[in-house]
Amino acid sequence: MDFQPTVQQDLLRKAVRQFAEDEIAPLVNEMEINDDTPLDLVGKMGDQGFLGVAIPAEYGGTGMGHLARMIMIEEVGRISAGIAMALQVMQMGAGMVVDLGSAAQKAKYSPLLAQGKILVAPAITESSGGSDLEGLSTRAVDEGEYYSLTGRKVFITNSHISELAVIIAKNEGGAKRDFSAFLIENGTEGFRRGRMERKIGFHGCITGELIMENCRIPKENLFGDKGRGLAIALRGINDYGRMGMAGIALGLMQASLEASVKFARERILYGKPISNLAPIQFKIAEIYADLEASRFLAYNAAWLIDQKKKSDTQVSSAKFFSTEAALQCTRKAMDIYGAYGCMKDYPLERYCRDAQLLVPADGTNDIMRIIAGRNLAVKK
Numbered sequence: 001m002d003f004q005p006t007v008q009q010d011l012l013r014k015a016v017r018q019f020a021e022d023e024i025a026p027l028v029n030e031m032e033i034n035d036d037t038p039l040d041l042v043g044k045m046g047d048q049g050f051l052g053v054a055i056p057a058e059y060g061g062t063g064m065g066h067l068a069r070m071i072m073i074e075e076v077g078r079i080s081a082g083i084a085m086a087l088q089v090m091q092m093g094a095g096m097v098v099d100l101g102s103a104a105q106k107a108k109y110s111p112l113l114a115q116g117k118i119l120v121a122p123a124i125t126e127s128s129g130g131s132d133l134e135g136l137s138t139r140a141v142d143e144g145e146y147y148s149l150t151g152r153k154v155f156i157t158n159s160h161i162s163e164l165a166v167i168i169a170k171n172e173g174g175a176k177r178d179f180s181a182f183l184i185e186n187g188t189e190g191f192r193r194g195r196m197e198r199k200i201g202f203h204g205c206i207t208g209e210l211i212m213e214n215c216r217i218p219k220e221n222l223f224g225d226k227g228r229g230l231a232i233a234l235r236g237i238n239d240y241g242r243m244g245m246a247g248i249a250l251g252l253m254q255a256s257l258e259a260s261v262k263f264a265r266e267r268i269l270y271g272k273p274i275s276n277l278a279p280i281q282f283k284i285a286e287i288y289a290d291l292e293a294s295r296f297l298a299y300n301a302a303w304l305i306d307q308k309k310k311s312d313t314q315v316s317s318a319k320f321f322s323t324e325a326a327l328q329c330t331r332k333a334m335d336i337y338g339a340y341g342c343m344k345d346y347p348l349e350r351y352c353r354d355a356q357l358l359v360p361a362d363g364t365n366d367i368m369r370i371i372a373g374r375n376l377a378v379k380k
C-alpha cells in the first residue's frame, strides 16, 4: 500500500482547492443565510468533472477512483461542508447507477450523471429509524405491468434538486429482508417532494422528504435484481456515503488546523503571540494528530474500495473515528479563538455545527462500531 499521492492526485487536489477558494468560498455566507444549493455552482462542478471522478471513462467519468474522490471531498469540505455533502451524495447517486444499474439504465443516464446534468437522490431512510433497515415500511406491489410504490422517505439529501431517486421498498408479501430498489424519475405520477428540513449546519445542502402515493413505476425501472434492495443500499452507503462523511471530516479538521495556527500566531497576549503558550500548542498538536490518523484510515478504506476488496470494517472505522475526531478538533479550534470563536464573524462555530451532522448521517457512529466490532470479534 502506497499513500504517496500520484501526480494526477496532486494535480486534482490543487485544482479542487483553487476551485473551492474561487467559486465556493464567496458563496458561504449567503448559503448560511438562505440555506439553498446554488444551482450555478452545481453546473460548474459538473463541467469540471467533479461528479464523475469515481465513474469509469466509458460511462462519461474521469475514472480517477475513490481515493481521488476522497481528496476532492476533503478539499471542498475545507471550504464548505454543506457543498461537500451535496456533492458527495450527487457522486453517490451517479456511482450507484453506474455500479449497480442495468445496461439500459447506464446507457440512458450515465453520461448525464457524470456531467451533473441530472442528479440522483439515494433514498433509504424513513421516520421508523434509519438504523432499522428491516423496519422500512415503503411498499412495492407488483401489479403485473408496473410496480406501485407507497411510502415516505425522510432526511434525503438533494431531495428537491434531483431529477431521479433510488428508492428502497419492501416487496409486498415478501419475507423479512425482501426489499427491492427502484429508479423513480421526477414527474412520475404519484411521486412528489415533501417538506424541507431546517438543519443546524450543512447549509447549502438541501435535506427533505420524498413521497410516493400509489406511484406507478415501469418494470424497467427496477434497480438491480428483485429482492436485492438492502444489499444495494448498503453497497452505496459503504462505498460512497460513509466515505463521503470521512472526507468532509478531513476537510473540517484541515480547516480547523489552518485557522488555529493562523489565529495563534496573530493573537497577542502578554506581549507575545499565543502560539508560544504550551496549552495552545498542545491543542494544535492534537488537531494535527487526529487529522493525520483520520486521513490514514480514510485513505486506506478508499484504496480498498478502489482495489475492489472487502472494506466494511475499514470504512466503518474510518467513518466513526474521523467524524468524532472532527467534533473534537472543531471544538478545540474554537477554544483557541477564545470568545472570537463563538462569534459569527469567524467560521469556527460553523465548523462545530457541521461536524455534529456527520455523526448520524450515513449510519450512526454506534452502528459503525457494531459493524466493525462484529466483523473483528465474532468468529465466522
Ligand SMILES: Cc1cc2nc3c(=O)[nH]c(=O)nc-3n(C[C@H](O)[C@H](O)[C@H](O)COP(=O)(O)OP(=O)(O)OC[C@H]3O[C@@H](n4cnc5c(N)ncnc54)[C@H](O)[C@@H]3O)c2cc1C
Pocket: 089, 122, 123, 124, 125, 127, 128, 129, 130, 131, 132, 154, 155, 156, 157, 158, 202, 207, 357, 360, 361, 362, 363, 364, 365, 366, 367, 370
Ligand atoms: C445530514 C443528513 C443527510 C442524510 N441524507 C440521507 C440521504 O440522502 N438518504 C437517506 O436515505 N438517508 C439520509 N440521512 C439519514 C441517515 O442515514 C440516518 O439519520 C441514519 O441512518 C440514522 O438514522 P436515524 O437518524 O433515524 O437514527 P436512529 O436509527 O433512530 O437511531 C437513534 C439512536 O439509536 C442508536 N441505535 C440505533 N440502533 C442501534 C443498535 N442496534 N444498537 C445501539 N444503538 C443503536 C443510534 O446510534 C442513535 O443514537 C441523512 C441524515 C443526515 C443527518
